[in-house]
Amino acid sequence: MKPPALPCLERAGLDGWMVRLFDSIDEKNLLWLTALAEECESVFGSTLVDLVPSYTTLLVVFDPFQTTPCEARQKLLDILATLRPAEAGTGGELHELPTWYDLQVGPDLQRVADLSELSVEAVIEAHCAREYRVFALGFAPGFAFMGLLDPALTCPRLDTPRQKVPAGSVAIAGQQTAAYPVVTPGGWNLIGRTPARLFDRNREGFSLLRVGDRVRFVAATREKFEAEGGDTKPADQTLEKGAAK
Structure with a gap:
């Protein structure tokens, strides 16, 4: 499965980044967004406040008292550089x-x-x-x-x-x-x-x-x-x- 062509990071206020992986709706998107969410939980640790997935994007909300927007952005860039989709399967209840x-x-x-x-x-x-x-x-x-x-x-x-x-x-x-x-x-x-x-x-x-x-x-x-x-x-x-x- 090919990775998203051009992941885009968009500022979402003082404490968030919107990661845009796709431009159109596709069930396969969920495998990439799930993998991205799991990586964010691991990398951001206690600095992570919330993750809000959608059809093509993942909103990453961080604690601005523990990390800066620039630091959060770099973490996301590092994650995206090696991101691989979650394994296909039934998944979910x-x-x-x-x-x-x-x-x-x-x-x-x-x-x-x-x-x-x-x-x-x-x-x-x-x-x-x-x-x-x-x-x-x-x-x-x-x-x-x-x-x-x-x-x-x-x-x-x-x-x-x-x-x-x-x-x-x-x-x-x-x-x-x-x-x-x-x-x-x-x-x-x-x-x-x-x-x-x-x-x-x-x-x-x-x-x-x-x-x-x-x-x-x-x-x-x-x-x-x-x-x-x-x-x-x-x-x-x-x-x-x-x-x-």
Whole structure:
């Protein structure tokens, strides 16, 4: 596997460097970013404050009272000079998220089918057929950006975001898929809902999903969805209440 052509270091405030390894999304990027994160943990030691991985970058936050930006930059340059990707393999914890695919909780399911020129059943089958990688966490607590979608399902975000998307809503946008962990605004296409508790203040680490984890969406009946604590309240009903405030 070839190394990134031109790793780029960008200042991120007084205590951070953004390491940009790639310009496009690819599952293979994760092997390099994982290796880089592991090396940073080893080399920076107690001076490391945080690591924030994404699809193509790794934000390295250091303690400015223990090391200077120039020293941190040199450490990163030394790491990048000999960086090799992590070994390919399963890696990460596998999560199976039961999902009720229905227009009641996935009001954009028909829109996705129309844009994809597929039946609703084919959209559901294609979405469940892949094992997705968690590339990044952000936007909202526990919100995991996952990919990559079957190219047939690729579709743009909504022109006008919803003011309130119900927790557990399973959605797609571009090459990505996700499940909303909490009620929040959102412009992704809603195609279903999972009863899984994706964000829990009483859970260690709070988020069910972590970068590098693998996720499979498993189609569930309404009965199973309800039995596992799923909320069947229509998504558009939540939208209307949010708009009225």
